[in-house]
Amino acid sequence: MQRENFGSRFGVLVAMAGSAIGLGNLWRFPYMVGEYGGAAFIFVYIICFFLLCLPILIAEVTVGRRSRTNAFRAFEVLAPGSRWKWAGVLMVATPVIVVSYYSVIGGWSIEYFIKSCSLDFSSGAGAGQDIGTVFSSFISSTWLPLAYHTVFLLVTAAVVAAGVKSGIERFGKVMMPLLFVIMIVIAVRSVTLPGAGEGLEWLFRPDFSKIDASVCAAALGQGFFSLSVGFGIMLTYGSYISKDENIAVSSAYTAVSDLIFALIASCAIMPAVFVFGLDPREGPGLVFETLPFIFSNMPLGGLISILFFLALIVAALTSSISLFEVGVAYLMEEKGMSRRTASASIFAVTWVLGVLCSLSFGPLSGFKVLGNILFDFFDKLSANYLMPFGALLIVLFVGWRMKKSDIRSEFTNGGTLAGNSRIFPFVCFLIRFLAPAAIIVIFLSNLV
Helix, strand or coil, rough: CCCCCCCCCHHHHHHHHHHHHHHHHHHHHHHHHCCCCCCHHHHHHHHHHHHHHHHHHHHHHHHHHHCCCCCCCCHHCCCCCCCHHHHHHHHHHHHHHHHHHHHHHHHHHHHHHHHHCCCCCCCCCHHHHHHHHHHHHHHCCCHHHHHHHHHHHHHHHHHHHHHHHHHHHHHHHHHHHHHHHHHHHHHHHHHHHCCCCCHHHHHHHHCCCCCHHHHHHHHHHHHHHCCCCCCCHHHHHCCCCCCCCCCCHHHHHHHHHHHHHHHHHHHHHHHHHHHHHCCCHHHHHHCCCCCHHHCCCCCHHHHHHHHHHHHHHHHHHHHHHHHHHHHHHHHHHHCCHHHHHHHHHHHHHHHHHHHHHHCCCCCCCEEECCEEEEEHHHHHHHHHHHHHHHHHHHHHHHHHHHCCHHHCCCCCCHCHHHHHHHHHHHHHHHHHHHHHHHHHHHHHHHHH
């Protein structure tokens, strides 16, 4: 069976950017900014992003393109007969866990998009008065969240089943530009609200006294989550990249796109939060509780809410598709399944786990793992431990186990990229020394 590849350079960029740009930007980044001091967090985040997260992204893509195989098999191909093959198990298992609860949030986005289309959040509708109870009542119910979780996963599976070029790449080419346009429109509306200047100042004028170890650890952890490093996605996508593509440039474009989108999302959300006198430290409920209240009290709020929750669905889908593809690639190449059968199999597994995550807010709320409901347990397990550990394995493998000549060959396209050759020693230093140290710091901070 001939292995699939991306069909164009633009296809590579939108697929990788689509994987990175998701709920991590629209849902997680704004509330992390709120919880960790606004501009101070953003300042640290940008430094960590380019000095640490980007080199890790390059390392993961390097493993994928060099091995030309799935996330499970890649380590065995590049280090045959070693124990590194067990790293592949983590790279396949982690995305399955993540997409299970990720699809639940995607289902919430569908519900809120429908509410927006019904003008529940339009200006003057009065719906904003009980948004908190509306959200808690919805997620604790049984059947409606499960129905939306199922729809979201079905769309994800359908795109992946269509193939790398016809499904993943085609979806990204249409949806990624649309996503950016929608968020720019919302950001323009937010920053032009009377009194929005306070929110912009909070976002972009850092108070350096707020920077401490917890801010640094949170910024680095968010960078991992946002760029989708450490759990096999970029490794899998890297294996679909042709040998004449510049992986340093592709990775840099992905990182820059992800960062720009995160900043646009913050501009779309935080100025409006300040305009209406709300607490920016709202936490995970920011998108589904605070924002609907804002939409219901701002001019053109009904239209803005429709655009925002449409963007949220698209962002969630672009990331869930990449998560889904890791398991599908594994089943196709290791178990000999067709793409459709593999997609159906991953759908079945993630649907069952997602059902349990969804029900953990309602009928299964009494079932807890280490003091957490199942949804929160999966989220903390993946974000705080599995992703950083996967990233650590990647940088240790590339920095200390792979042949340096092989890394150089991938990074410089066989020595044909003079610019890449000049920066190669610096990138290697970051991958070998700085990145592992930073990841270990995240581990220690999560254990405290």
